[in-house]
C-alpha cells in the first residue's frame with residue numbers, strides 16, 4: 001500500500017549566517033536560519049523523522065542514526081534496498097569516538113586523512129560498535145561508514161540535534177543525486193516533511209568512500225568522490241614520518257577487484273543501477289579506443305544519424321552535456337532537432353564538471369529531452385569520480401572519433 005502524502009515544507013537556511021566557535025558550537029547571525037534548524041532538529045530528535053539537508057557534496061536525507069525506526073524511514077522514503085548501507089555524519093571527533101568500539105585506536109593513515117580532509121568529502125570505514133550503531137544503518141555489515149561534513153548547515157544541525165545523522169543522497173533510489181533544493185522538491189515532495197534549502201552544493205557529487213581497514217594497510221577507494229586520489233596520495237606522502245610505510249591508494253576496478261564487495265552492494269552501482277535520470281543517457285567515448293569488434297563512428301555521422309532518428313520518431317529534443325572546449329561542440333547539428341546544451345565547464349577543469357554533472361542531468365530531464373548525450377573526460381583528479389558516475393548513468397556507450405570536427 002502506498003504511504004499517505006505528507007505536507008512538504010522547504011525552509012531556507014543561509015550557510016553564511018552560521019559561525020562556529022573553536023569548540024564547534026554554532027552561532028547564527030540570522031534568526032530565520034536558526035529557526036529553520038530548530039524545526040529540523042526537532043523533527044530529527046523528537047519526532048524521529050528524516051529531514052533533507054544540504055551538504056558540501058550533495059543533498060542528504062538525514063535521520064537520527066541511533067534510532068532504527070527513524071533510519072527505516074530513510075529506506076522507505078527513498079525506496080532504497082535494505083542491503084545498501086548508509087553513511088553516518090558526525091560534527092565532532094567526540095561524536096565519532098562515541099560510535100567506535102571502546103578499545104579501538106584510529107590507524108595513523110586515517111589520522112592523516114582526517115586531519116587533512118575533515119570536515120569534508122571523505123567517508124572512512126570503521127569497525128562498527130553494535131551497541132552504538134544499529135544494524136539497519138550498516139545493512140548488517142561489521143563496518144560503519146562515517147564522515148564529518150563541512151557544510152555549515154549540516155554541521156550546525158548535527159550539533160543542535162546532538163545526534164549522529166545517517167544520510168544517503170536525498171533522491172529516489174537509482175536517480176541522480178540532488179545538488180539543489182529544487183531537485184529534491186521535484187523528486188520527494190509529499191514524501192518528506194522538511195527540506196532545508198541551503199543553496200547549491202559546492203562539490204556536486206558524493207564523498208569519496210575509503211576502506212583502510214585491510215591488514216596490508218593500503219587505502220582502498222570503494223567509491224571515488226569529492227576528495228581525489230591524487231590529494232590523498234599527497235597527504236599520505238606528506239605525513240610519512242607518522243607511518244611505518246606510506247600506504248598505496250588503490251581504486252576499486254582500476255587497481256584491484258574484490259569479489260566480496262562485488263556481490264554485496266557496498267559501493268554504489270555494483271549491484272544496483274545508479275544515477276540514471278528517467279531518460280536514456282548515451283556516453284560518447286572520444287578518448288578511449290574501442291575494444292576488438294567495435295568501431296569508432298565519425299562524430300559528424302553520429303550526430304546526423306541521431307538527428308534523423310529522433311526527428312522521425314517525433315522525439316526531437318536532445319540534451320548535450322559536452323565540455324565547453326570540446327571539438328564535438330563544433331559538429332554541425334541538424335535543425336530538425338531541438339538541441340539543449342547544458343554548459344558543463346572546460347575539459348581542463350574537472351572540479352567544475354563535477355559540480356555541474358548531476359544538475360545537468362536533472363535539468364535536461366526536466367526540460368523533457370528524449371535522450372542525453374555525455375562526452376567522456378580524462379579520469380584524472382575529479383574526472384575519476386565524474387567518469388564513475390557517468391558510466392553508471394549511461395545505458396549505452398558509443399565510440400566516436402572527433403578527428404573530422
Ligand code: TXA
Pocket residue numbers: 055057058059060061084085086087123125138141143144145167168169170205206207208209222265266267268
Ligand atoms: O557525499 C555523500 O557521501 C552523500 C552525502 C549526503 O553525505 N551521501 C551519499 O550516501 O552519497 P549514499 O547512501 O547515496 O552513498 C553511500 C555509499 C552507499 O551506497 C554504500 O554502498 C557505501 O557508501 N557504504 C556505506 N556504508 C558502507 C560500508 N559499511 N561498507 C562499504 N560501503 C559502505
Ligand code: MG
Pocket residue numbers: 168169177268
Ligand atoms: Mg546515493
